[in-house]
Amino acid sequence: MVFEDIGAWDVLTIFAILFVLYAFAYPQYQMKKVKVQRLSMIKKMEQEWGTRVLTLIHRKEAVSMFGLPVYQYIDIEDAESILRGIRDTKKERPIDIIIHTPGGQVHPTIQIARALKNHKGYTRVLIPHYSMSGGTIIALAADEIIMDDDAVIGPIDPQIGDLIRGTYPAPSWIYAASKKGDKADDTTIVISDISEKTMKLMRKVATELLDGKIEDAEKLNYAVEKLVSGEMVHITPISAPEAIDIGLPVSTELPNKVHDFMKFYRSVKSSVEYTE
Structure with missing residues (x-):
């Protein structure tokens, strides 16, 4: 046989x-199945809201090649896609961007934020859970930031460093160099110089993005310094009420469909279970 x-x-x-x-x-x-479900949900939101819906979602998903999670953050590929989406939207059509991200690279983040700021139609950033660092920069560009009651944004102080010494807040590098004075090594002095220039850039960008949203110059400067100066550690969660106190155009009327949409992102970690 x-x-x-x-x-x-x-x-x-x-x-x-x-x-x-x-x-x-x-x-x-x-x-493929999940992507079809997401696109279908996006179309439903667009039809109901009358807006162009874009998404910037970074999660470690269980649905990936060989089931291995991939760490995601804002990068140049994200900028290319979001810019294309904004460019392909009719000038007067409102844009909604659903953001769920820990942040990412400065260059693409600023590109996305400026493109959103320059869009002629009304713009909203929708935050169901968190939009930290670079995600906050993009949120500042919108006419309105809509957060869940428990959602948070974060400070936008630049993070500077190298593979050897690690990455730390720019204000801390400046502080370290000033504290050591003449005893500071060359690398610390160089990174401190880069940090000062990056802080200057970030203040300029934040002021540019918030222009027109906070009319009073003193309040505008307060909001920029609160977010950029390093007064808060980089991981500080800023709630919706705190963001409003800072002067940001925040509301908490987040549509339920945003939470429904987020259910199509399957997290790698599944230690929490409950019946719906």
């Missing part, structure tokens, strides 16, 4: 091939 010619190694080889095919094909199927 034919089966008598099949040895144990042949069986193991067949199982190995089937496993690899499953590990490759099944996650791809899941990703």
